[in-house]
Amino acid sequence: MGISPCKYPGCRDSNGEPYLTSLGMCEPCQRRFTRLLGWLVMDWVNITTEMPTPARRAREILADPTRVYGHPAEWASDTAAEIATVLNGTHDTLADLLGDTPPPHPGIAERLRVRAAWYYLECRIPQLAAADFGGDMAVEMKDLHGKIRSSLGLTRPRKLLPTPCPSCELRTLFRTLDAHCDSIDCGNCGHVIREEHYPFYTRVVLDTLLEQSVAA
Numbered sequence: 001m002g003i004s005p006c007k008y009p010g011c012r013d014s015n016g017e018p019y020l021t022s023l024g025m026c027e028p029c030q031r032r033f034t035r036l037l038g039w040l041v042m043d044w045v046n047i048t049t050e051m052p053t054p055a056r057r058a059r060e061i062l063a064d065p066t067r068v069y070g071h072p073a074e075w076a077s078d079t080a081a082e083i084a085t086v087l088n089g090t091h092d093t094l095a096d097l098l099g100d101t102p103p104p105h106p107g108i109a110e111r112l113r114v115r116a117a118w119y120y121l122e123c124r125i126p127q128l129a130a131a132d133f134g135g136d137m138a139v140e141m142k143d144l145h146g147k148i149r150s151s152l153g154l155t156r157p158r159k160l161l162p163t164p165c166p167s168c169e170l171r172t173l174f175r176t177l178d179a180h181c182d183s184i185d186c187g188n189c190g191h192v193i194r195e196e197h198y199p200f201y202t203r204v205v206l207d208t209l210l211e212q213s214v215a216a
């Protein structure tokens with residue numbers, strides 16, 4: 001691949017132009033992309049664990065942007081499904097490009113698709129960055145996360161996570177999100193999950209949710 005402008009949305013050097021790179025996306029933007037992916041997965045976790053989910057609904061309606069939501073639960077289930085669709089679609093497109101096993105198809109439970117996408121994509125950001133469609137995927141994820149962040153952040157900025165604090169072991173870990181920050185800390189002992197530990201921590205949360213669904 002030759003040298004081209006970084007495709008990550010919003011990449012700017014000191015002259016206001018995207019950095020030039022041979023990687024599809026410059027390295028700082030690849031780290032941003034990893035973070036974005038983790039945030040989106042956490043959005044899904046927050047939405048699915050905190051809001052009541054209405055009875056099973058037809059999947060076709062969720063793609064309609066003109067819908068007006070009468071109830072938060074409806075927004076929650078549609079948004080969770082939208083996250084799963086974006087992650088699953090990205091997983092599918094990249095796996096196809098790289099000749100890997102396709103992901104669980106859309107009929108499979110949402111949490112399985114989300115976890116599969118996280119496991120697959122988190123360690124393949126360089127491949128995603130280099131792919132033709134990488135920039136479009138990043139834009140789609142960024143828009144979705146931005147939309148969710150403003151909706152969630154405005155109403156309930158602190159979200160209890162379903163896993164124990166790695167330091168004090170109480171279930172008092174909160175994710176705080178608003179327009180400017182996204183962080184995880186313990187309401188009991190004050191432990192802060194450092195950003196470099198987010199990928200590991202995201203796995204723990206997803207694994208915990210799957211265990212809970214098996215036990216239920």
Ligand SMILES: [Zn+2]
Nearest residue numbers: 006011026029
């Ligand atoms: Zn960049």
Ligand SMILES: [Zn+2]
Nearest residue numbers: 165168186189
């Ligand atoms: Zn703690």
